[in-house]
Amino acid sequence: MRLGGRLAAAIEILQDIETRHRPAADAMRDWGLSHRFAGAGDRAAIGNFAYDALRRRRAAAWIFDADTPRTLVLGGYLLENGVPPAELNHAIADDRFAPPMLTEAELDTLHRRLAEELPPSARANTPEWCEELMEKAFGPGWVDEGAALASRPPLDVRVNRLKVSRDKVLASLVRAGAEPARIAPFGLRIAPIAGDGRHPNVQAEPAFQRGWFEVQDEGSQIVAELAGAAPGNQVLDFCAGAGGKTLAFSAMMDNRGQIHAYDADRQRLAPIFDRLKRAGCRNVQVIAEEPQLKRLENQMDLVVVDAPCTGSGTWRRRPDAKWRLTAQQLEARRAEQSAILDAAGKYVRPGGRLAYITCSIFEEENGGQATAFLARSPEFRAGDYGNLWRSRFPAVEKGPRIGNGITLTPATTGTDGFYFACFERRGGA
Numbered sequence: 001m002r003l004g005g006r007l008a009a010a011i012e013i014l015q016d017i018e019t020r021h022r023p024a025a026d027a028m029r030d031w032g033l034s035h036r037f038a039g040a041g042d043r044a045a046i047g048n049f050a051y052d053a054l055r056r057r058r059a060a061a062w063i064f065d066a067d068t069p070r071t072l073v074l075g076g077y078l079l080e081n082g083v084p085p086a087e088l089n090h091a092i093a094d095d096r097f098a099p100p101m102l103t104e105a106e107l108d109t110l111h112r113r114l115a116e117e118l119p120p121s122a123r124a125n126t127p128e129w130c131e132e133l134m135e136k137a138f139g140p141g142w143v144d145e146g147a148a149l150a151s152r153p154p155l156d157v158r159v160n161r162l163k164v165s166r167d168k169v170l171a172s173l174v175r176a177g178a179e180p181a182r183i184a185p186f187g188l189r190i191a192p193i194a195g196d197g198r199h200p201n202v203q204a205e206p207a208f209q210r211g212w213f214e215v216q217d218e219g220s221q222i223v224a225e226l227a228g229a230a231p232g233n234q235v236l237d238f239c240a241g242a243g244g245k246t247l248a249f250s251a252m253m254d255n256r257g258q259i260h261a262y263d264a265d266r267q268r269l270a271p272i273f274d275r276l277k278r279a280g281c282r283n284v285q286v287i288a289e290e291p292q293l294k295r296l297e298n299q300m301d302l303v304v305v306d307a308p309c310t311g312s313g314t315w316r317r318r319p320d321a322k323w324r325l326t327a328q329q330l331e332a333r334r335a336e337q338s339a340i341l342d343a344a345g346k347y348v349r350p351g352g353r354l355a356y357i358t359c360s361i362f363e364e365e366n367g368g369q370a371t372a373f374l375a376r377s378p379e380f381r382a383g384d385y386g387n388l389w390r391s392r393f394p395a396v397e398k399g400p401r402i403g404n405g406i407t408l409t410p411a412t413t414g415t416d417g418f419y420f421a422c423f424e425r426r427g428g429a
Contacts, residue, residue: 001038001039001042001045001097002095002097002098003091003092003095003098004091004092004095004097004098004099005042005095005097005098006042006045006046006049006196007049007073007074007077007092007098007099008097008098008099009031009035009038009042009046010046010049010050010053010073011069011070011073011099012031012069013027013028013031013046013050014050014053014054014069014072014073015069016030016031017320018069021324023318023320023321024050024051024054024318024319024320027050028043028046028047028050031046040198041196041198044196044197044198045196045198047198048152048193048195048196048197048198049073049076049077049196050073051152051319052073052076052077052079052080052152053069053072053073053075053076053077054072054076054319054320054323055076055125055150055151055152055315055316055319056075056076056079056080056125056150057072057076057125057319057323058121058122058124058125058126059075059079059118059122059123059125059150060072060073060074060075060076060078060079061075061122062113062118062119062121062122063075063078063079063109063110063113063114063122064106064109064110064113065109065113070099070100073099074088074099074102078110078114080152081195085102085106085107085110085111085114086107088102089101089102089107120143123143123146123147124142124143124145124146124147124150125146125147125149125150126146126149126322127322127323127325129327130312130322130325133330133362133363133364134146134361136363137361137362137363137366137407138361141411144411145361145409145410145411147411148409148410148411149312149313149315149316149361149409149410149417150315150316150319151192151316151410152192152193152316153192153217153316153317153410153416154189154190154191154192154414155189155190155199155200155202155215156181156184156187156188156189156190156215156216156217156218156221156415157169157173157178157187157188157190157202157213157214157215157216158184158186158187158188158213158214158215158216158221158248159186159187159188159212159213160186160211160212160213160214160247160251160279160280161186161251161252162211162250162251162254162255162279162280162281163210163211163212163279163280164207164212166180166185166186166188168212169188169207169212169213170188172205172206172207172212173188173190173202173205173207176190176200176202177190177191177200178190179191181218181221182218182396182413182414183218183222183393183396183413183415184218184221184222184225185225186221186251187216187218187221188213189218190202202215203215209278210278211278211279211280214244214247214248214275214279216244216248217314217317217415217416218413218414218415218416219313219359219408219413219415219416219417219418220244220245220248220359220416220418221248222393222408222413222415222418222420223245223355223357223406223408223418223420224245224248224249224252225248225252225392225393226355226388226389226392226406226420226422227245227249227302227304227353227355227357227420227422228252228302228353228392229249229252229253229257229259229302229304230252230253230257230301231253231254231256231257232253232256232257233253233257233258233301233302234257234258234260234296234299234300234301234302234349235249235253235257235258235259235260235300235301235302235303235304236259236260236262236293236296236300236302236303236304236344236347237249237259237260237261237262237304237306238262238303238304238305238306238340238343238344238347239262239263239264239304239305239306239307239308239340240261240262240263240268240269240272240286240306241263241265241268241269241272241306242268242269242270242271242272242275243261243269243271243272243275243276243284245304245306245357246259246261246272246276246281246284247275247276247279247281249304250276250279250281250282250283250284251279251281253283255280255281255282255283256283257283258283258284258285259281259283259284259285260284260285260287260293260296260300261284261285261286261287262286262287262288262290262293263288264290266288269286269288272284272286273286293347296347297346297347298346298347298348298349298350299347299349300347300348300349300352301349301352301353302348302352302353302354302355303344303345303347303348303352303353303354303355304355304357305340305341305344305354305355305356305357306357306358307333307336307337307340307341307356307357307358307365307369308333308336308337308340309333309337309358309359309360309365310325310329310330310333310360310362310365311359311360312325312359312360312361312362312417313358313359313360313361313408313409313416313417313418313419314359314416314417315417316410316416317416330362330364330365333360333365334364334365334369337358337365337369338369338372338373341354341356341369341373342373342376342377345373345377345379345380345423345425348380348425349425350425350426350427351424351425351427352424352425353383353422353423353424353425354380354422354423354424354425355420355421355422356369356370356373356405356419356420356421356422356423357418357419357420358418358419359416359417359418360417360419361407361409361417361419365419366405366407366419366421367403367404367405367419367421369421370382370404370405370421370423371404373423374423377423379425379426379427380423380424380425380426381423381424381426382404382421382422382423383421383422383423383424385402385403385405385406385421385422386402388406388422389402389406398412398413399412399413400412400413404421405419405420405421406419406420406421407419407420408420
């Protein structure tokens with residue numbers, strides 16, 4: 001497929017997303033199934049165009065002064081690639097599968113708008129109702145934070161220290177462009193996609209099949225390190241999901257001690273069994289029923305709550321999610337988070353720790369939840385986050401935002417958005 005056909009396909013996918021109110025990944029998968037002539041390179045480029053349009057939606061709409069699937073895809077392409085509008089017209093002029101060429105009126109609007117500085121709302125590419133939340137979380141830097149969340153993400157992997165060294169995995173992925181992560185001690189990073197390229201399918205690598213690494217954002221690796229699971233600990237991963245952090249904890253503990261992996265949604269736990277086997281994790285007990293947790297009350301050295309949240313910290317990877325998010329969904333997540341924190345706290349032994357993690361950037365889900373939990377739970381006290389960060393990552397010069405917790409973002413740490421807080425239960429020896 002040529003450029004015009006790829007752009008037209010991305011427009012078709014955006015129309016499907018907006019008409020049927022469905023996730024972008026589902027729309028792209030169905031498009032691929034119904035257009036089997038499209039090769040892997042075509043599908044990758046089309047996916048890039050669709051995701052760029054979603055990441056830069058408000059900017060693309062502003063430069064066109066129009067918000068349609070066509071203007072979003074073409075605007076996203078122009079902004080991401082720095083291509084002059086006339087050059088785009090020339091590139092698709094003789095492609096019968098291309099979308100309609102830019103009109104004279106559109107060219108005039110684009111010429112004027114591209115010569116101006118993007119207004120804050122367009123540069124941040126954040127839903128209008130979220131702007132107040134962003135400003136509350138980041139102050140004057142909220143626009144830069146939003147812009148970083150609208151960029152293309154890297155591909156990160158975590159080396160499984162149970163089986164292999166980071167240098168050995170690095171050697172196996174050097175052709176893919178992997179380099180050591182800046183902060184995570186066992187992380188590797190493949191840079192964001194450029195142009196219409198695609199990330200390598202690292203899960204097809206023999207090293208992955210041998211359990212040498214897992215795909216995991218560096219931010220997720222960092223908050224796992226901050227939680228500090230140690231050999232011999234008793235750990236409860238209270239919202240284990242598919243087990244990404246469970247596997248990280250098992251490696252940190254060198255398969256010594258015990259991890260109890262639980263999730264209220266049994267379906268989310270389903271992938272964990274194959275992942276544990278491939279990674280060689282032998283100290284994990286999967287718990288699928290809440291009554292089985294009763295025996296763990298007041299026994300755990302560490303309880304980790306990787307809480308359900310809005311996922312606003314992952315907008316680089318799931319840009320369609322930010323346009324589906326509503327204030328009502330945020331309030332629902334906040335209620336869940338409070339209830340889960342209260343439930344998880346009863347498993348922490350005196351002197352033990354409760355770690356609270358989200359992949360959100362909103363203060364309402366992060367520091368606000370930490371403050372509220374401490375106010376209603378006098379048996380817990382907050383950790384010293386500055387000392388904690390320095391003890392885990394002493395060589396890191398440019399670090400995260402540290403206050404009532406630790407906040408990672410694309411703009412500050414180059415990771416997805418994550419929040420980490422930790423509370424110690426009083427009464428230990």
